[in-house]
Amino acid sequence: MKMSQILATRRRVAVLVIALVSTLALAACTSSASDEAADDGDLNLIVPSAPASWDTRQTGSLTLAAQLLVNEPLMTYQADGAVVPNLASAVANPSLTVYEYTLAEGITFSDGSPLTVEDVKFSYELHSAADSTSYTAAAWSQVESIETSGNDKIVITLKAPDPQFRYTIAKVGIVSKAYYDEHGDAVGTPDVPQIGTGPYLFDRFVPQSETTLVPNPDYRGEKPRFKSITMKVAKDDAARVVALQTGEFDGVVSPPLSQIASFEDLDGFTGQEAPDFGLYRINFDTKKAPFDDVHVRKAIMHATNRQALVDGIFAGQATVAPTLVPESIMAAAGDPAEVKQAYVELESDLAFDLDAARAELEQSSRPDGFDLEIPVDQGDPSQSLIAQTIGQDLAEIGINITVKAMDQQGHGDAVYFKHTADGLSIDSWNGGTPDPLNIPKNTLLPGLFGNVAQYDNPEVTELLDAYQALDVEDPTRVPVLLKALSISGDDLPMVPLFTPKVFAFFKDGMELKNFDTFWYMTRWTDNLTTS
Amino acid sequence: MSLDITTTETTDKPWLISPLARMILQRLVAAVVVLFVVTILIFAFIHAAPGGPEQAIGGREATPELLESIREENHLNDPLWQQYTTFVTNLLHGDLGTSYTRREPVSTSIATAAGVTLPLLLATWVLSTVIGGALGLYTARRQGSRADRAVIGFTVVGASSPVFATGVLLSYVFGVKLGWLPTLGSGDGGMDTVKHLILPVLTTTIVLMASTTRFARVRFGQVLEEDQVTFARSRGLSSRYIVKTVVLKNSGVQMITLAGAVLVAMTGGLVVVEQVYGLQGIGTLLITGITMRDIPIVQGVTLVIALMVVVINLVVDVLCFVIDPRLRKGLEATS
Numbered sequence: 001m002k003m004s005q006i007l008a009t010r011r012r013v014a015v016l017v018i019a020l021v022s023t024l025a026l027a028a029c030t031s032s033a034s035d036e037a038a039d040d041g042d043l044n045l046i047v048p049s050a051p052a053s054w055d056t057r058q059t060g061s062l063t064l065a066a067q068l069l070v071n072e073p074l075m076t077y078q079a080d081g082a083v084v085p086n087l088a089s090a091v092a093n094p095s096l097t098v099y100e101y102t103l104a105e106g107i108t109f110s111d112g113s114p115l116t117v118e119d120v121k122f123s124y125e126l127h128s129a130a131d132s133t134s135y136t137a138a139a140w141s142q143v144e145s146i147e148t149s150g151n152d153k154i155v156i157t158l159k160a161p162d163p164q165f166r167y168t169i170a171k172v173g174i175v176s177k178a179y180y181d182e183h184g185d186a187v188g189t190p191d192v193p194q195i196g197t198g199p200y201l202f203d204r205f206v207p208q209s210e211t212t213l214v215p216n217p218d219y220r221g222e223k224p225r226f227k228s229i230t231m232k233v234a235k236d237d238a239a240r241v242v243a244l245q246t247g248e249f250d251g252v253v254s255p256p257l258s259q260i261a262s263f264e265d266l267d268g269f270t271g272q273e274a275p276d277f278g279l280y281r282i283n284f285d286t287k288k289a290p291f292d293d294v295h296v297r298k299a300i301m302h303a304t305n306r307q308a309l310v311d312g313i314f315a316g317q318a319t320v321a322p323t324l325v326p327e328s329i330m331a332a333a334g335d336p337a338e339v340k341q342a343y344v345e346l347e348s349d350l351a352f353d354l355d356a357a358r359a360e361l362e363q364s365s366r367p368d369g370f371d372l373e374i375p376v377d378q379g380d381p382s383q384s385l386i387a388q389t390i391g392q393d394l395a396e397i398g399i400n401i402t403v404k405a406m407d408q409q410g411h412g413d414a415v416y417f418k419h420t421a422d423g424l425s426i427d428s429w430n431g432g433t434p435d436p437l438n439i440p441k442n443t444l445l446p447g448l449f450g451n452v453a454q455y456d457n458p459e460v461t462e463l464l465d466a467y468q469a470l471d472v473e474d475p476t477r478v479p480v481l482l483k484a485l486s487i488s489g490d491d492l493p494m495v496p497l498f499t500p501k502v503f504a505f506f507k508d509g510m511e512l513k514n515f516d517t518f519w520y521m522t523r524w525t526d527n528l529t530t531s
Numbered sequence: 532m533s534l535d536i537t538t539t540e541t542t543d544k545p546w547l548i549s550p551l552a553r554m555i556l557q558r559l560v561a562a563v564v565v566l567f568v569v570t571i572l573i574f575a576f577i578h579a580a581p582g583g584p585e586q587a588i589g590g591r592e593a594t595p596e597l598l599e600s601i602r603e604e605n606h607l608n609d610p611l612w613q614q615y616t617t618f619v620t621n622l623l624h625g626d627l628g629t630s631y632t633r634r635e636p637v638s639t640s641i642a643t644a645a646g647v648t649l650p651l652l653l654a655t656w657v658l659s660t661v662i663g664g665a666l667g668l669y670t671a672r673r674q675g676s677r678a679d680r681a682v683i684g685f686t687v688v689g690a691s692s693p694v695f696a697t698g699v700l701l702s703y704v705f706g707v708k709l710g711w712l713p714t715l716g717s718g719d720g721g722m723d724t725v726k727h728l729i730l731p732v733l734t735t736t737i738v739l740m741a742s743t744t745r746f747a748r749v750r751f752g753q754v755l756e757e758d759q760v761t762f763a764r765s766r767g768l769s770s771r772y773i774v775k776t777v778v779l780k781n782s783g784v785q786m787i788t789l790a791g792a793v794l795v796a797m798t799g800g801l802v803v804v805e806q807v808y809g810l811q812g813i814g815t816l817l818i819t820g821i822t823m824r825d826i827p828i829v830q831g832v833t834l835v836i837a838l839m840v841v842v843i844n845l846v847v848d849v850l851c852f853v854i855d856p857r858l859r860k861g862l863e864a865t866s
Contacts, residue, residue, distance in 0.1 A: 053632070209716070245707040246714050
């Protein structure tokens with residue numbers, strides 16, 4: 001090659017390099033997302049999930065953090081546990097089964113139309129209709145009627161007392177009936193954004209991925225403080241950590257427990273934690289051999305080292321669960337000393353003791369042990385780790401397990417819906433309301449989805465019904481529930497393993513006041529402080 | 532599977548259309564058959580999978596009655612042949628159905644996802660084939676040199692690194708350390724979207740360039756060793772002229788085939804990079820559809836992917852016939 005050609009080639013390469021560098025530099029100069037966020041009042045959060053649609057029937061749990069800022073509820077849950085009027089001006093309970101709400105005056109949707117009692121009735125009937133596909137349809141199945149009276153009264157009558165109903169009301173956003181009449185099932189999709197009466201509007205929505213809220217300029221109350229709130233889902237663990245490190249995001253809420261140590265090591269971020277209202281558990285299908293034998297169930301319980309699971313899998317980011325309800329939740333509803341005593345007794349029944357496990361197995365219908373396949377949801381890696389860990393101790397007493405990873409729907413089908421698994425499963429179950437009844441009701445009453453064990457003890461059912469019939473202020477409530485938990489503990493349809501903690505990490509100087517497991521039900525933007 | 536339409540003609544009668552047009556017609560007929568088989572297979576697989584869409588629609592607290600109601604409403608209790616017939620009938624009317632979970636037409640979901648995937652796919656494809664081809668040519672002419680060894684080393688690293696690892700590394704460098712580029716999401720449109728796509732494009736390009744570079748290096752090297760190149764050099768023709776008129780022309784068919792193969796592989800293979808960067812593209816849409824048992828989404832996306840694969844292969848074949856006279860003559864001889 002001639003020298004002139006070499007020089008020409010080098011010039012071209014140099015031009016290309018300069019062009020590339022210039023492009024990257026330009027990109028750097030215009031890369032404003034990471035730098036502008038907090039200063040301009042933009043709030044960017046990484047969240048664990050986003051709904052496929054913002055139709056109120058298809059949202060729940062953490063997705064309510066965005067939904068309830070747009071579609072306000074009639075009553076609002078507060079961090080101290082109180083449920084206070086929001087769109088309602090007053091609420092009355094003539095009896096334990098009747099709730100009378102008075103609608104506040106002068107409230108409008110973001111499209112300018114007035115909020116009426118018909119809108120409220122319609123919003124609730126989306127969930128209470130017999131063929132409703134609402135995620136909360138089970139909670140609304142206890143509603144006998146929803147009536148309006150005059151221009152400002154909504155009267156809801158329950159079939160039986162339900163102490164959780166006040167929370168159900170606080171979780172349902174109010175929608176515009178006229179808007180639904182016009183757009184039907186398309187409401188909540190990217191092309192037909194949901195509208196509400198709240199301080200924010202849906203601005204951008206990518207199903208199951210991203211949501212951006214902007215202030216409602218006509219909001220009746222105090223002006224929203226954030227210029228925008230963006231919530232993005234990060235599916236990949238490493239990508240989640242890196243995304244936070246870029247400074248593009250102000251925080252992450254409810255990250256996987258397996259990543260807590262990584263987030264704690266990040267400079268510039270401070271973690272917050274609270275006990276979760278939920279637990280990991282081992283379920284025994286009591287209708288299937290050999291788990292219809294209580295000695296088999298007890299053998300497995302004694303062979304399960306729950307503290308080792310907490311230490312080994314969750315690095316201490318969980319607490320061993322003596323029963324289905326976390327002690328803090330139960331203590332908040334009753335006498336803490338009484339609760340503590342009861343929990344000590346419940347815990348003593350669940351001791352890890354391989355000799356006791358062998359003794360129980362020898363009394364059982366399978367004294368020589370057996371082989372077992374445990375289905376686990378591959379979307380929750382902790383389940384597989386738990387299964388493999390307990391499998392080592394179970395092998396010591398002659399129970400040999402294999403772990404079968406399944407996708408979420410396949411696992412749900414085998415474990416919850418059709419009960420086609422071998423009879424032992426591991427899952428995590430979270431409470432949907434702050435009432436201590438929530439998990440026992442969903443997991444111990446016959447016929448309910450969470451009752452994987454297909455457990456049916458009339459005495460326990462009667463006690464849970466009795467609990468529901470009592471006023472929320474009645475001091476005898478908690479002892480009734482404790483008795484139900486004690487009886488079911490003896491029957492052992494499931495082994496409570498541990499209650500994980502729930503975490504959030506925010507940039508240094510930011511704090512979500514009164515952070516707890518139900519923070520998403522509160523007007524959390526008011527509690528987010530910056531220094 | 533292909534249909535031999537020549538059997539209806541006598542061999543001594545001239546065709547009314549050119550051999551190339553006839554070949555395209557044959558491929559289109561075959562494509563219809565392929566797509567038909569794909570729809571049947573996907574339909575069978577998604578219905579055979581445990582769990583149904585009613586669970587995703589009804590949520591975890593759904594009662595058995597509600598689940599049954601959802602199945603009825605969505606005709607999931609109808610015989611499979613009847614469901615398939617309905618799907619095909621709607622398809623022939625251009626209707627891919629409505630997503631169970633997103634409550635929007637499947638065509639809308641696909642169009643939205645394609646808005647993310649297509650730019651990613653096209654940019655990656657162009658960069659990996661052009662840069663890979665250029666590096667392949669460069670190293671083929673300098674085999675054994677430091678530059679050659681450096682490029683080969685780079686391709687080995689690129690080919691050995693999992694996409695997610697490369698993605699995380701680039702995110703760390705350009706997102707965390709340099710703070711130049713966003714690492715999550717697809718942006719708000721316009722330049723913001725372009726910025727969000729730079730790292731995914733770079734990640735996929737690095738991985739794919741490993742293959743394209745090595746392939747191009749081998750093929751260009753083979754041509755450079757042929758007698759015609761030696762003869763051209765002995766005639767005193769310039770290197771540029773030789774590369775342009777001999778090397779590139781004689782490697783054209785293989786390079787186009789490679790480019791087509793890369794595009795086909797990427798059509799359904801971008802899911803990992805989409806997951807790493809939180810992009811709601813076609814791959815993520817398909818994975819979510821499978822997870823949620825959203826049958827219309829799964830059927831629609833797989834059909835579109837299959838259609839793209841068929842079209843890409845057809846275009847590749849046509850281009851090969853266009854640029855290589857030997858193939859054209861072969862085609863004419865067999866017709």
